[in-house]
Amino acid sequence: MSKVYVVGIGPGAYEDMTIRAVKTLEKCDIIVGYQTYVNLVKEHFQGKEFFTTPMKKEAERCLLALEHSLRGKRVAMISSGDAGIYGMAGLMYEVAEKMLREGKAGERLLTDEEKDILKGLDIQVIPGITAASSGAAILGAPLIHDFAIISLSDLMTPWKKIEARLECAAKADLGIVLYNPSSHKRADYLQKACDILLQTLPPDRICGIVENIGREGEKSRILTLSELRNTQVNMFTTVFVGNQQTKVLRQHMVTPRGYREVKDSL
Amino acid sequence: MSKVYVVGIGPGAYEDMTIRAVKTLEKCDIIVGYQTYVNLVKEHFQGKEFFTTPMKKEAERCLLALEHSLRGKRVAMISSGDAGIYGMAGLMYEVAEKMLREGKAGERLLTDEEKDILKGLDIQVIPGITAASSGAAILGAPLIHDFAIISLSDLMTPWKKIEARLECAAKADLGIVLYNPSSHKRADYLQKACDILLQTLPPDRICGIVENIGREGEKSRILTLSELRNTQVNMFTTVFVGNQQTKVLRQHMVTPRGYREVKDSL
Numbered sequence: 001m002s003k004v005y006v007v008g009i010g011p012g013a014y015e016d017m018t019i020r021a022v023k024t025l026e027k028c029d030i031i032v033g034y035q036t037y038v039n040l041v042k043e044h045f046q047g048k049e050f051f052t053t054p055m056k057k058e059a060e061r062c063l064l065a066l067e068h069s070l071r072g073k074r075v076a077m078i079s080s081g082d083a084g085i086y087g088m089a090g091l092m093y094e095v096a097e098k099m100l101r102e103g104k105a106g107e108r109l110l111t112d113e114e115k116d117i118l119k120g121l122d123i124q125v126i127p128g129i130t131a132a133s134s135g136a137a138i139l140g141a142p143l144i145h146d147f148a149i150i151s152l153s154d155l156m157t158p159w160k161k162i163e164a165r166l167e168c169a170a171k172a173d174l175g176i177v178l179y180n181p182s183s184h185k186r187a188d189y190l191q192k193a194c195d196i197l198l199q200t201l202p203p204d205r206i207c208g209i210v211e212n213i214g215r216e217g218e219k220s221r222i223l224t225l226s227e228l229r230n231t232q233v234n235m236f237t238t239v240f241v242g243n244q245q246t247k248v249l250r251q252h253m254v255t256p257r258g259y260r261e262v263k264d265s266l
Numbered sequence: 267m268s269k270v271y272v273v274g275i276g277p278g279a280y281e282d283m284t285i286r287a288v289k290t291l292e293k294c295d296i297i298v299g300y301q302t303y304v305n306l307v308k309e310h311f312q313g314k315e316f317f318t319t320p321m322k323k324e325a326e327r328c329l330l331a332l333e334h335s336l337r338g339k340r341v342a343m344i345s346s347g348d349a350g351i352y353g354m355a356g357l358m359y360e361v362a363e364k365m366l367r368e369g370k371a372g373e374r375l376l377t378d379e380e381k382d383i384l385k386g387l388d389i390q391v392i393p394g395i396t397a398a399s400s401g402a403a404i405l406g407a408p409l410i411h412d413f414a415i416i417s418l419s420d421l422m423t424p425w426k427k428i429e430a431r432l433e434c435a436a437k438a439d440l441g442i443v444l445y446n447p448s449s450h451k452r453a454d455y456l457q458k459a460c461d462i463l464l465q466t467l468p469p470d471r472i473c474g475i476v477e478n479i480g481r482e483g484e485k486s487r488i489l490t491l492s493e494l495r496n497t498q499v500n501m502f503t504t505v506f507v508g509n510q511q512t513k514v515l516r517q518h519m520v521t522p523r524g525y526r527e528v529k530d531s532l
Contacts, residue, residue: 008399015286018276018395022285082395084402086523090410093520123516125403129284129393133274133348137391141349141356145423146431148414148440156524157411165412165438172434173427174414250389254359257352258422 002121004069005076006092008083008128011214012040016134021126025076032065033078040215041078058088062095067105069121070114082130086151086179089125096121132177135210135238138220140252142208142240147175152182152189163196170200175246175255178239187232190239194229197241201225206242208253209233222253268387270335271342272358274349274394277480278306282400287392291342298331299344306481307344324354328361333371335387336380348396352417352445355391362387398443401476401504404486406518408474408506413441418448418455429462436466441512441521444505453498456505460495463507467491472508474519475499488519 005024010016025031025045031038035052042050051068053061065077079087100118103110110118136143148169154162169176176197181190197205203226210220211234223231225241233239246255271290276282291297291311297304301318308316317334319327331343345353366384369376376384402409414435420428435442442463447456463471469492476486477500489497491507499505512521 010284013286015289016284016393018282018284019288020279020281023281082399082402084399084407085409087407087410089403090407090520090523093407093515093518094522097515123406123518125407127282127395127399127403129348129395130399133350133393133396133399136348136350137355137393140389141353141359141391143351144353144356146414146416146428148412148435150412150440156526158525161439161525165440168434168438168440169414172431174416174431174434249359249363252359252389254356256360257356259424259427260422 002069002117003074003124004065004092004121005124005126006083006087006089007076007078007126008081008087008130009037009041009078010081010129011131011134012080013214014041014044016129016214018126018128021128024126025078028074028076030068030073030075031078032061032075034061037078037080058091059095062088062092063099063106065092066096066099066118066121070105070117079128082128083125084127085130085149089123092123096123131179131213131238134213135177135240138210138213138218139208139222139240140249140254142242142246142253142255143175143177144255144257145175145243145245147177149177149179151179152186152193153180154186166193166196167200170197173243175243176241178241180235181237181239182233183235190231190233191229194225197225198229201241206246206248206253208240209237211237213238222248222251268335268383269340269390270331270358270387271390271392272349272353272355273342273344273392274347274353274396275303275307275344276347276395277397277400278346279480280307280310282395282480284392284394287394290392291344294340294342296334296339296341297344298327298341300327303344303346324357325361328354328358329365329372331358332362332365332384332387336371336383345394348394349391350393351396351415355389358389362389397445397479397504400479401443401506404476404479404484405474405488405506406515406520408508408512408519408521409441409443410521410523411441411509411511413443415443415445417445418452418459419446420452432459432462433466436463439509441509442507444507446501447503447505448499449501456497456499457495460491463491464495467507472512472514472519474506475503477503479504488514488517
C-alpha cells in the first residue's frame with residue numbers, strides 16, 4: 001500500500017523531533033512544507049528533494065505532496081509542532097478525499113490507475129511536540145491539570161466563537177493555552193482576549209509567555225493576567241493562562257495536579 | 267548548577283521519544299519512575315541505576331530523585347506521555363519547594379550544604395508526546411482545531427468540577443480529549459461523562475477511542491457519542507470527542523481547520 005506521511009517536527013530544534021519523525025524523513029525521497037519549516041530541517045536531511053509553498057497555500061501544498069505520491073515517490077509533508085494540532089494532517093485527508101471525489105488533481109483529470117492508488121493511499125500522521133508541551137516545559141509545569149488550547153486566529157473561525165470559548169474556559173477554571181495570539185493584522189487580539197478572560201478571572205491570575213520556543217531568540221516571562229493584557233506579543237509567541245491553583249514556585253509557573261491532597265502528597 | 271530532569275517518554279515505544287529525551291536519559295546515572303514506565307525504557311538504557319515507587323507514591327518518587335540529586339548524581343525522573351501534562355513535572359517543583367521550606371527530606375534534616383544545592387537546583391522538563399497527540403495521529407486528525415483535555419479521575423478533583431468542564435467544553439464546541447476515562451473503581455465514569463455531553467451534543471457526534479497507544483495491543487475505533495456512552499473502556503484508553511465540524515473521511519476522524527473556507531481551500 002502506498003503511504004504519504006504528515007510529520008510533526010516539533011518546535012524547531014532537531015533534538016526535539018521524535019526518533020520516528022527523523023526515521024520517517026530519512027526514508028522519504030521528497031519533503032514538502034512551508035519555507036520556514038523546511039529551512040529548519042533541511043541541513044539534517046541531505047539528498048532529499050524539498051518543495052515549498054507560501055503561507056495560505058496549504059491546500060496546494062497537500063496537492064503537491066499527493067501528486068508526488070501518485071508518481072510512486074515516498075513523500076513527507078512537514079508541519080511545525082504536532083501535525084495533528086492546528087497542523088497539516090487534517091487538510092491532507094480533506095484534499096485526498098476531494099481529489100478522489102472529483103477525479104481531479106487541481107485541473108488535471110486523474111487516470112483510473114491514479115484513482116486506485118489514491119483510494120488505497122495510507123495517510124500516516126507522525127506526531128510531534130506541540131507548542132503547549134514545549135512552551136510549558138520552559139515555563140515550568142503550567143499544564144499539569146485540565147486545559148484548553150484556543151487559537152486567536154479568526155482567519156477561518158468567527159471571532160464570536162473564539163470569544164465564547166475563552167469565556168467558557170475561564171468559567172470552567174481550565175488552564176488555557178493561546179496559539180496565534182497576534183499577527184500584523186491582529187495586533188490587539190491578545191488584549192481583546194485578556195479583556196474577555198478578565199470578566200471572569202482575577203487580574204493577578206498567573207500567566208506565562210514563551211517566544212521562539214526551541215529556536216534562536218527563545219525567551220519566556222511569567223506575569224499576571226493584567227500585565228499580559230498590556231503586553232505586546234508577536235506571532236512566534238505562545239501564551240499560557242493558569243487555573244485558580246497555579247502558582248509561582250522557584251521562579252517557574254506551576255499548576256498542582258488536583259484540588260485535593262492525597263495521602264502521600266504534600 | 268545541579269540539574270534534575272523530568273523527562274516525558276511519550277506513549278511507550280522507544281521511537282516515540284524525542285532525541286532530546288533519549289540523550290538526557292543517556293547522560294544520567296539514575297532513572298526514577300513508576301514501574302510500568304521504567305520497564306518500557308529499561309532495555310534501551312543499560313548500565314543505569316533504576317528506582318521505582320508504586321502508583322500513588324508520586325511525592326516519594328520525587329523525593330527519591332531529589333535526594334540522589336543532592337548527592338551529586340545525575341538523575342532523570344520519567345513520566346509517560348508529556349511530563350508536563352498530568353505528569354511529574356509539577357510535583358517535582360512542589361516537593362523541591364517543600365523540602366527547602368521545611369529544611370527536611372522526609373524526616374531527615376537537610377544540611378546547610380544540601381540546602382544550598384537544592385536552592386540552586388535546576389529542574390529541567392523535557393517534553394514528550396502526550397496521548398492527545400499520539401492518539402490523534404492514530405485516529406486521523408481529530409484535533410486540528412481548538413480542544414480541551416479533561417481528566418475523568420476524581421481522585422484529587424471534585425467530580426462537580428469535572429462535570430462543569432465537560433458541560434462548558436461541549437457548549438463552546440471544543441474538541442474534547444478525555445484522559446483517565448475509566449478504572450476499576452470508576453467503571454461508569456465515561457458513561458456519566460457522555461450523559462453530560464449528550465445534554466448539549468447530538469448523539470451522532472463523531473468520537474474515537476484509542477487503547478494502548480504505541481504499545482502492544484494498540485487498537486482504535488471511531489464511533490458516535492451515543493455508541494461511546496455504551497462502550498466499556500479501560501484505563502489504558504484515551505477518548506476523543508469531535509467538534510460540530512468533525513467528520514469521517516477515508517475511515518479516519520478528521521476535524522477541519524476552521525469554520526470558513528479560505529481562497530486556496532477546498
